[in-house]
Amino acid sequence: MNFGAEFHGQKVVVTGAAGIMGRALAQSFADAGAEVCSADLSTEGLSGFAVAADLTTDAGTETLLDAVAARWGAPDVVINNAAIYPSSFLLDMQVSDWDQIMALNLRAPFVLMRGFALQMIQQGKGGAFINISSGAARKMRRTAVTYCMSKTALDRMTKGFALELAEYGIRVNCLEPGFAAGSAVSELSQEHIDRVMAAIPLGAETRSEDIGQAALYLASSAAKNITGTSLAVDGGNSAGTMDVYQAKKSAL
Template sequence: MNFEGEFKGKAVVVTGAAGLYGKRLAATFAREGARLCLTDTDPAALDATLAEIAPPEGSFAHAADLTDDASMAALVTAVGTRFGAADVLLNNAGVYPSGFLLDIDVAEWDRIMGINLRAPFVLSTGLAKQMIAQGTKGAIINISSGAARKMRRTVVPYCTSKTALERLTKGLALELAEFGIRVNALEPGFSAGSSVSQLADEHVRRVTAAVPLGRASTAEDIGPAALYLASSAAAYITGATLTVDGGNSIGSLDVYQDKKHPL
């Protein structure tokens, strides 16, 4: 799809920008000429990301702790100071820790919910207020997961947070519609290295083999999908979830991998 310079000069905020998906999303919008605000916890990693993707002039990095209200408020202020208002917010930051519910304490539960759910609420409402003040009909995209619809052992808090994030997406879409601000969710597919946790090679092979389209997600999958949701081509889409996972959410091949059609 050709967006014909639609994002040239637009202001785009990407959280979790130093991670795998964050870099892919940032690079995609940078190629379209968007000015970027990249945020993550590590200033050095953010600077490296900026240097790697070389976004247009006016882009900047702002380190922020998404578990800290003052830090998030400073991020919102920085966006307002530099951009006036964002045109697009990509709530991409997330954590995927593993552990049985019986072993997870309340502090860890709160940390997961804080980053995966509370931060998107705080940033979406904070930046939406700037959009409204500036008359910007912006777009907010929450990066979700197939875990929103299918519970997984040892990552129940993550699944719960993503289910709630998709409900929050609908709620924000409903209440921000009168201001022309659209809010949607995007579910990317499995990609090795997308988690802060190291994944064993055998696990990666097994998960990838179960994907109906037979491969993991790449930068060419999530980036264009995000551009679409943020573009005028999706002007009548809000409160929706776009799944870009190679068919993994509709069913996997892991049980019947040995059963092939004779053709």
């Protein structure tokens, strides 16, 4: 998808920019001509305007908000991508683990959306927020219940901010990536990968460029009438299962 010069000079913030998806999102907007602020725990490996901030803390969110305000005044696009996906049964989980998941996956997006929205409003400009969610927002997963809950709440918070920021010309949406085998968090067996891939209607994993193009679309004027919604880029995986529970496995 060609967005022409639409993003030239626009100011874009991407959190969790050191991860696989974060890098892809930051690179997609940079390639489209935007100025990008890449934020993560460390600036190691990040180029350009990079901010080191622990977004689970008040000091970390304030550091990012202040750095952007000092450099730009206000951003045009904010992508809340930073999140963690620890695996644990609820009965094994420590309260401190719960707090950390909610702090990064839910509290940080709230604080940053509130803060950046105020910057946008004070500068008299509209803007767009894209919250990176997951199909986990709609379906529980054993050993990832807290993650699922955080994404469900993020989806509802997205709708809430969309309602309250609409009058200021600020749009808020969710983007839901699908399955990708190259996880930086956990190594997956080939058997698991094959089983998941077989259940995806379009039979393809979600590539970095798929997410980048979807984010560009949601931030662009082509989506100017879209707010408060979730866009799943998952090959149809969230639509249902491909399993057939009868002997005849194909219609033709």
